[in-house]
Amino acid sequence: xxxxxxxxxxxxxxxxxxxxxxxxxxxxxxxxxxxxxxxxxxxxxxxxxxxxxxxxxxxxxxxxxxxxxxxxxxxxxxxxxxxxxxxxxxxxxxxxxxxxxxxxxxxxxxxxxxxxxxxxxxxxxxxxxxxxxxxxxxxxxxxxxxxxxxxxxxxxxxxxxxxxxxxxxxxxxxxxxxxxxxxxxxxxxxxxxxxxxxxxxxxxxxxxxxxxxxxxxxxxxxxxxxxxxxxxxxxxxxxxxxxxxxxxxxxx
Amino acid sequence: xxxxxxxxxxxxxxxxxxxxxxxxxxxxxxxxxxxxxxxxxxxxxxxxxxxxxxxxxxxxxxxxxxxxxxxxxxxxxxxxxxxxxxxxxxxxxxxxxxxxxxxxxxxxxxxxxxxxxxxxxxxxxxxxxxxxxxxxxxxxxxxxxxxxxxxxxxxxxxxxxxxxxxxxxxxxxxxxxxxxxxxxxxxxxxxxxxxxxxxxxxxxxxxxxxxxxxxxxxxxxxxxxxxxxxxxxxxxxxxxxxxxxx
Numbered sequence: 483x484x485x486x487x488x489x490x491x492x493x494x495x496x497x498x499x500x501x502x503x504x505x506x507x508x509x510x511x512x513x514x515x516x517x518x519x520x521x522x523x524x525x526x527x528x529x530x531x532x533x534x535x536x537x538x539x540x541x542x543x544x545x546x547x548x549x550x551x552x553x554x555x556x557x558x559x560x561x562x563x564x565x566x567x568x569x570x571x572x573x574x575x576x577x578x579x580x581x582x583x584x585x586x587x588x589x590x591x592x593x594x595x596x597x598x599x600x601x602x603x604x605x606x607x608x609x610x611x612x613x614x615x616x617x618x619x620x621x622x623x624x625x626x627x628x629x630x631x632x633x634x635x636x637x638x639x640x641x642x643x644x645x646x647x648x649x650x651x652x653x654x655x656x657x658x659x660x661x662x663x664x665x666x667x668x669x670x671x672x673x674x675x676x677x678x679x680x681x682x683x684x685x686x687x688x689x690x691x692x693x694x695x696x697x698x699x700x701x702x703x704x705x706x707x708x709x710x711x712x713x714x715x716x717x718x719x720x721x722x723x724x725x726x727x728x729x730x731x732x733x734x
Numbered sequence: 735x736x737x738x739x740x741x742x743x744x745x746x747x748x749x750x751x752x753x754x755x756x757x758x759x760x761x762x763x764x765x766x767x768x769x770x771x772x773x774x775x776x777x778x779x780x781x782x783x784x785x786x787x788x789x790x791x792x793x794x795x796x797x798x799x800x801x802x803x804x805x806x807x808x809x810x811x812x813x814x815x816x817x818x819x820x821x822x823x824x825x826x827x828x829x830x831x832x833x834x835x836x837x838x839x840x841x842x843x844x845x846x847x848x849x850x851x852x853x854x855x856x857x858x859x860x861x862x863x864x865x866x867x868x869x870x871x872x873x874x875x876x877x878x879x880x881x882x883x884x885x886x887x888x889x890x891x892x893x894x895x896x897x898x899x900x901x902x903x904x905x906x907x908x909x910x911x912x913x914x915x916x917x918x919x920x921x922x923x924x925x926x927x928x929x930x931x932x933x934x935x936x937x938x939x940x941x942x943x944x945x946x947x948x949x950x951x952x953x954x955x956x957x958x959x960x961x962x963x964x965x966x967x968x969x970x971x972x973x974x975x976x977x978x979x980x
Contacts, residue, residue: 649979652941652980653979653980656941656975657943668965695904695905696908696967697908698965704964707962708957708962708966710962711953711957716953716956716957717973718946719942719947721942721979722941722979723971723978725969726969727966729908729965730905730968732968733901733905733967733968
């Protein structure tokens, strides 16, 4: 009997990285999980991993920037599991470039995925969470939502906007017993890091480690355990919070 | 396997309302707990209520000698120290304009709240380093360490001091790679805890529009003290019904 037994959670962008890790931890805690993403093959891999920990999981192909995909996702979730208790808006993109090279298209691309995505998720989950008597929403922001990151002007803007959206939704959700929190990971190792940082992992890893006070790079389960805490009744009085998971980086 | 199986926790001011809930939660999750409190009878009652394996000790959070003795006795009794919870005795005075606050009042509040937490961190970290197995410290701080309250300059200052000291201490430990994590829980209006006593009427701008429970605080403390929070240090977790977000 896990702390999330009987609960149904959606995790967007769960075909890789942090989303995949969170889906596994939610399932281990007893939640039924709907995992979404654009890549069906990688979605099938997440489904296999959740099955390995004994979880009940469904993959739904979804582009978080497309409103009709959200409608379809809610229909499938409700028809499959009958309810919705938890939404983890995890899908996100990053563009790291000098200001002079950043284009308006870069910024708008990030705002579509990192801000429109969570906005649409909140909007479409809202009536179902209200109907369930309350629920939890978590938005996967980043430490860059609090602090300026080098070459991250567009990325920081999008992640910071996500934090502000979280707080406003938390204030509005309080009357419906809907808790909304932002999660701000620091440096977490995922298979997607080389896509952003480049393929020479051995070269930049020592530098990355040195940028974290504890000298450690986090793992996806670290984020997953926090998600389980926030999604559970143990966090019943936690809403509108920015939860840092970063080996001390946000304390600097 | 429970989260604190085989772990030893010291809870200072463990006889307080928050302390009792924290002791109960950590004990239920497998920890052996030393309950330290200025009132030994209160500490013994809390320790006994948590089960036969736990112990109680008299403690004055404002003196070095008392912290040294409590830490030494905890290790003598249980052979380890994995978790230290410092609960500031959360002393506050009735609202006093800054123009009327005496130095003695200011120092009195800070001695109980901020200096108490400082000594706990100072000597707790040294003890954990001696033992060499790492550990986790969770300080109880207040939402009123971030937002101001008219007439509570001393309380505001002590509460913000605990927040910032938590970050500085966490960074020191991170730098020495001693595997000691230091975090804080920033409490809002919790029924039975000092903020609700200081302001009996819940402010209208608390989004959840209700008081939190002592168990809400204990659950947050247990989360941060456990391995679930292995990558979290120097962090201040608000458990405040959205107070700081609004």
